Each structure stands twice: as structure tokens, then as C-alpha cells.
Amino acid sequence: MAQGIRDLEYPPDGQPGEGAASSIADGADVTQGAVADAAVTTNTTGTISGKLRGLVAIFADVWDSTLHLLGVKSQGNVASGVADSGNPVKVGSVYNSTAPSPSTGQRVDLQSNSRGSIRVGGGDPLGVSAGFAMTMGINDINGQTRVVDAGSVGDGPNYPMAVMMYGRNSTQTVRRRIADTLKTVSATASGNTAIWTPGASKKFRLMRFKVLIPANAAISGGGVVLTVKFQDATTDIGVSVDVFIPTTAVTTAMGAFSSGWIDLDHGALSAAANNVLNVNLSATLTTGNVRVIVAGMEE
DSSP: OOOSOOOOOSSTTSOTTOOOOOOOOTTOSTTTOOTTOOOOOSSSOOOHHHHHHHHHHHHHHHEETTTTEEOOOOOOSSOTTSOOOSOOOOOOOEEOSSOOOOOTTOOOOOEEOTTSOEEEOSSOTTSOSOSOOEEEEEEEETTEEEEEOHHHHTTOTTOOOOOOOEEEOSSOEEEOOOOOEEEEEEEOSSEEEEEEOOOTTOOEEEEEEEEEEETTOEETTOSEEEEEEEEETTEEEEEEEEEEEOSSOOOSSOOEEEOOOEEEEEEEEOSSTTOOEEEEESSOEEESOEEEEEEEEEO
8 A cells, every 4th residue: 555644534433523422430540540539738749639639628728618718827937935036927007096995805906006106005904094005106216116195295206205103002003193282271270271172073182291380389378289180071081290389489589390291102082072181280379370281183
């Protein structure tokens, strides 16, 4: 037979273009594999079927069927309490003009101020005041770290650090107070003389005081001890000073008694709003006077 181009028939037993359904037995193709091939989830050899099953298995581990998204979990590359290594994770924060108020167990975003500086605290630890306690600005000015009280001085760049201090008394942790109110009175009559009338619906907190008695002070009969004490309205606070008043008043030389500042630390808080702080003398002076100065705050 002469060599040349041959006419081929496909399929061999039919007309050109006429095909018949065909199939490959399960597992007959070593590359494609069998439908029951074990899932391959690592970088190793395996059939296409096995690797597809492995891919499905991997997605099943991270697929959230409720939210219809991939749930990706991330964690550090070293455990807690061991030497650090690797690169840090970059984190962001969210700006809220009003502080969030989450309930116990709820997750909360890291908060920032309007300049992107990190806010530290969402109110003071005891919940005494609402809103953000302070803002920590990082690298705002020449790489400096700032902490400012956002509630009173804002987020400007030149404010110093403002810190709210706390202390422990016999029963609880409380804010440290700073005296910002001064009152004074001159008393001569026995009984009460008002020295501090707080503002409407306010209580006074007596934090320190000083008693001054000039040398010309005298009491009828003389030679007695004068007791100077304080009363919350008509109830003794429990603080008093005793001063001996001689028989004869000194009027020819300079002299006086001074208790110096007596510090009550956290102070004595009035039992009720609108109560008046009174200076109480045990006797009436016939000459001279008792000068009392007090310092504290209202709340």
C-alpha cells in the first residue's frame, strides 16, 4: 500500500462525528484518584480527589455557616511568660465622641480621641464621674508621650499629665480630695458661731483648721480652760482644741496662741446636705476673740 495520508474514521465502527458515552472506573485514573480517597491537608503527594477533599475539610474548619464568612483566628507566635520574638501586630482604635457603656462580658473597641491618640480609661475606676478619664497621646509632639485629663483640659498638645489619685480608708477605696475652700470667723460668745454654710444641696468636708487666740483674751473669772470645737449643725464632729485663758488679759505685750494647721487628711464630711459647720466655744470671752480658719471642699 502506498504511503500517504489515510482517511480515519471515528469512531472506527461508525460515521464521523458519531460518538458514544464512555466512563472511567472509580480509581482507574491514578491521577484523579477515587471518590473515597483520604483528604490531603498538607503539602504532600496525593490524588486530585484527595486534595479536593482536603481543601473542603480546611474550609469547613473556618467556615461560619451562620454569618457565611471565613472565621480567621490569629494569635501571637510565642506563649505568655516567655522571651519575646517576631514582629509586633499593628492594632487600630475607634473614635467616639461619647464614651461607650458596655455591660459585663461585652467586647469593646480600643478607644481614641479625635486626634487618633489612645484613650486610657472610660471614667474613673469607681464610676464616680462619667466619660473618659484621660487621654494618652502617643508621638503627638516630637515623639513625646502625653497623658491629659480630657474632661477638663481637652486634647490640646501642651497640657501636663493629670492624674486622679485614690486612697484606702477603713472600709473602701476612695478618691483623694484637695481642699479648695477657705472659711474664717471670729467667735466670742459661748455656743455655736457659723463658719461655713455650704451651697444648696451640698455637704462641707472639713479637711484642716487653725485656731488663733490673741493674748488679750479673757473670760469672766479667768484662769480657766477654753474648749474650741466643731459641730456639724448641732452634732460634735469629734475635733477640739483646749486653751488655757489666764486670769489677767495681756494688753501691754504681743502674744497669741496658735494651734498651727491641724490636718484631718481625708477630712470630716457633713452628715447631711445643707448642714452648717459651727465653731463652738465653751465660754464667752469678755475681751479678745477666737479666730478660726478652716479649709476643705464641698460635695
